[in-house]
Amino acid sequence: MFRKPDYCLTIEVVFKTALNLKQRVAGIYIHIPFCKQACHYCDFHFSTSLRHKGSVVAAICQEITLQQNYLPNQVIQTIYFGGGTPSLLTGEELLQIFDSLHRCFTIAPDAEITLEANPDDLTRAKLQELAASPVNRLSVGLQSFQEEHLQRMNRAHNAAEALNAVKYAQDAGFTNITTDLIYGIPAPSHDLWQDDLSKLFSLQVQHVSCYALTIEEKTALGRWTKKGSFKPSEDEFVAEQFEILVSRMQANGFTQYEISNYCQPGYESKHNSNYWRGVHYLGLGPSAHSFNGFSRQYNVANNAKYLNALAQNQLAFDREELTVVDQANEYLLTSLRTSWGCDLGRLRRQFGVDLATRQQVYLAELQQKEYILIRDEVLYLTDKGKLLADQITLDLFLEPQAV
16 A cells, blocks of 8 residues: 655645745656567667566665755656556555655655556556555556557557556546557558547547657567568558547547647646756656756666666766757757747747747748748647648757857
């Protein structure tokens, strides 16, 4: 059973402390680098051997202590367990991590705490355990409701488990559930994608993240594509499925607040929204990233090296100092993907970049093609423009000597 730590602060105390110390909100990401098996499309860092899971959890707790000053005078508003497969953690392992976090950071009592889970892990007993924990937002990796697609991707769950996982989570009391779906999987028509969306809407979840199937070089799909034994979908097919997605999400009351993310009113992911708004965060665990506004840190993506470093009470990471141009480009990259858009005034004030003047001809061309909209000095991508988001962003990026 989980216990509420006696050092949890009330909302009033956190608020007053924040005012007194001029604190800001921040987030924490925790990477759990373990999976039962390797999905054929995934290039995230993980191990399919669970032998060192307990040691990595202990090392994460030690890293929490060593990194407790990374976010000075900031209240933790969001905590996100990603991976890998965080649902492989036992209740005791989760409690270890929460205890360490509360010892070292000021965590808002109403903090959004998300845990990614695979459907095959979400038994009724597991969900009761999670419901009794501080986790208040569940991210269920469905990916598809089609048996053939799940098998092709080498997912550990089947179609029935995909449906039941969400229903069981709702029965356990979770009222903030997000699910992942993948589109652009090779198929003779869009019928299977339409069926996936229909099944999804029948579950009445609050949030959905949808990603096009991407072929990464070092994955099984990447190797098969190179050999010619797997043929990815044509770009036009993928674009059509994206358009179907956007249309059906709107018809079912979902807001597309970021290119890949949709929610019912009031259920935006606070954690990911903070990423896109440039809020600072600390990444814990092998391969996790951290950001403090001026630099990024990248933990070593190797479990053994991570454990060896912490065994010597050291941290193993690379740091990248961000120039003003880096920061401006990062703001462009993240803000253009969102419904709140890129504030051209902020680019001028914060980074000294007059994008409207610098890219006047290109922006006029994009407007003529109805790829962008500029309103009240805010640049937005249209639905047509979202299909070309990566290319448009790259074209708008500043050169290193630009500022």
